[in-house]
Amino acid sequence: NADIWVWLQLAARFDPAAAETLYYALGPAGPLYLGLGGLAVGLAWWRRRPPLGPTLLALVVAVALALELRWLGEQLFFRAPPAVQEAENPVPTYWQERWPVGTSFPDRHALVAAALAGVVAGGWRALALPAQVVAAAAAVTPLYFGVAWVSDALAAYILGNLAALGAWYAVAQFVPSAAAAVPGPLAASAALPDSAHSGTWAAYLPESAFRAS
Numbered sequence: 001n002a003d004i005w006v007w008l009q010l011a012a013r014f015d016p017a018a019a020e021t022l023y024y025a026l027g028p029a030g031p032l033y034l035g036l037g038g039l040a041v042g043l044a045w046w047r048r049r050p051p052l053g054p055t056l057l058a059l060v061v062a063v064a065l066a067l068e069l070r071w072l073g074e075q076l077f078f079r080a081p082p083a084v085q086e087a088e089n090p091v092p093t094y095w096q097e098r099w100p101v102g103t104s105f106p107d108r109h110a111l112v113a114a115a116l117a118g119v120v121a122g123g124w125r126a127l128a129l130p131a132q133v134v135a136a137a138a139a140v141t142p143l144y145f146g147v148a149w150v151s152d153a154l155a156a157y158i159l160g161n162l163a164a165l166g167a168w169y170a171v172a173q174f175v176p177s178a179a180a181a182v183p184g185p186l187a188a189s190a191a192l193p194d195s196a197h198s199g200t201w202a203a204y205l206p207e208s209a210f211r212a213s
Contacts, residue, residue: 003149007082010144011090019095019145026134026141028099028109036116036131043124050123054175058119062160062167066115067108069159074103083146091146099145106156107148110139114157118164135160 023029037059044055081104083089083096102108117135121128139157142148148156 003151006150007143007146011082011146014090014144016092016095022141022144023095023098026138027145032113032134032138033116036113036120036134039127039131040116040120040123043120043127047124051175054171055119055123057175058122058164058167058171059116061170062115062119062164063112065163065166066111066160069163070106070108070111070156073106077103077105079104079149079152081142081147081152082149089146095145099142099147101147104148105152106159107139107142107153108156109142110135110148110153110156111160111163113138114160115163115167118161119167121161122164122168132161 024031026032040055040059041052044050044052050058081101083091083101089096114135117131120131136157139153142153143150
């Protein structure tokens, strides 16, 4: 019922002029992906922490995991999106052709946007909130076009962030200089005695993490 109610609220307000702006600003046209990915690459090149190499690897792994989750969802939990399932669809055929629909769960666009935003948030905590706000707005955009249900877009947003977290963690196992980008409970290991950090990725956490603990 929540899925249908949210879709009806957005569908009733569909405007082709606004759709054009949303499609290029927050949709799958490409600028959103290039913006988030370029932000991560640019910051890594400029600030060198995390280094550029690990950041590029984290981006690739995060997007690959997101697309794999999309494929698994499509194979195991196929669900028709509103544009297909609902007979009275106010979205014009032109837009349905520009943004092809497949399965609603999990939404590909929300997955990739959240994965890219998660990489930015993991590498530069000061940008975590802005990046997540952009990703959340991108996750809402498919709802406006009838490409995904709200529950599926929310699930995709969460899965995309988990893919980014997993990507940073995986990269940190092989590239110690990227370990500082991995947020979460593992940072608590910094509270152990100095000798306990020897040979672990926690030894590469910034000194501020030890002082904070």
